[in-house]
Amino acid sequence: MKIFIDPGHNYSGADTGAAGNGLREQDVSYFVGSYLTKYLSDAGFDVKCSRNKLADNVAATFNRSINYRYMQANEFKADYFISLHCDASADKDAKGAHVCVYSKNSTAERLASAVIKKLIPLGLDGRSEKIVERKNLGVLKHTNMPAILIEMGFITNPENANLMRSPEMIARAIFEGICEFTGIKTEKEYMSVNDTIALMSDRGIISDTEKWYNGTWNDDDFKWLLRKVGTYIADKM
Template sequence: MTKRIGLDPGHGGSDPGAVGVNGLREKEVTLAVALLVAELLSRAGIEVVLSREKDVDVSLAERAALFNRAGLDLVVSLHINSSENPRADYLSTYILGPGGQAERVARTIQDELVRALGWPDGGVRQAGFYILRETEAPAVLVEMGFLSNPQEAQALKKEEVRQTLSRALARGIALHLGLDPAVFSPGSDIAGHWAEATIRRCLELGLMHGYPDATFRPDNFATRAELAASLVNLLDKVKANNL
């Protein structure tokens, strides 16, 4: 049976969420990362329901109602923290209470994020956030660092960091669902290839993607469809000034 995951990019529209010391808005990062995670999960055959796919207002009640109608296996809400202390810098994952699937998936996702980014481990915490209280499926809320921290705010502007976050989140979800997380590892067959550094750069920037079996197949010919997808990805990055 196909697994169904709810992804909730926090804030949006008139609600920017936290605003970083560099002007970066929480709503931008949560949406960008959620779309990347959704793409990874979809390529692995997991059905994804997004609470928003654009920069629009969606109330907490609307988000919970959408997820409850969808009959999901798991809900993951994405946020970025902020603090009066600019040195606060940890990753953390929240659950409503201890025990059950939510705690298990929270610990798995938390481990993957800390391993991938190397940022301090803020652990799994408890809170009465609306999305955790009102969703029928097991739900976790991930705080992906601190926008009030200058170093992390700068890092979260980078496509490479967002890609790393998305892969870690996808791996954590896959592990919870009993799937092989290697499907989200970029290009397992490019080690030692003469173009390895270039291929890894393309993968990090989101210009190209590997195959669902975690291979890149660097010496295969590209189809016209793959070329078109890469060119569109490049154009989107240029327009967004991400290159």
């Protein structure tokens, strides 16, 4: 599955973002995008980014910057498009995340719903309308795939800005929303304890299974088991 990540705005020149509380939108979006790209790639998604370095400028003018982002996504033939932004307001009390979509009652709105559900518990509540229809945003209007634009809170709000200093937390929430929507597990499912004991017994690693099933093993047993497992793995390499 292909996902295109668009860390909003440019590092400098045309199409730079908002600023507040010592942060710049273009920097926050880049760092969240970097973590999100890593999380998605590690989970098996095929990911492409509009900005791969902090100092990247997508294009020299505002219009070209917008156009190049959706053109890259369309050329990549992405299944989903995720644009990352920060809101701003003259009212420092304005706070909260929301997600923009081109139209409601759509696949994009369902993806947006999954993402915003993960963002709100981080402390990004505050907006009455969590999913907003925007017909005038080029990256939503001209993409050939379901596209969402995430406003990750207000950079002008001290509490929201403080969270933006932990971009990995925001990225993780977005990642979990994407995974929930697409049905991809966010964590590897490990074998149960009993199944693991049965497997190790079957492979000849342990023999006294009752001790392990009943939890009556001690530290010496555990150290012995580690040595046995290490030896078993080394022999198989």
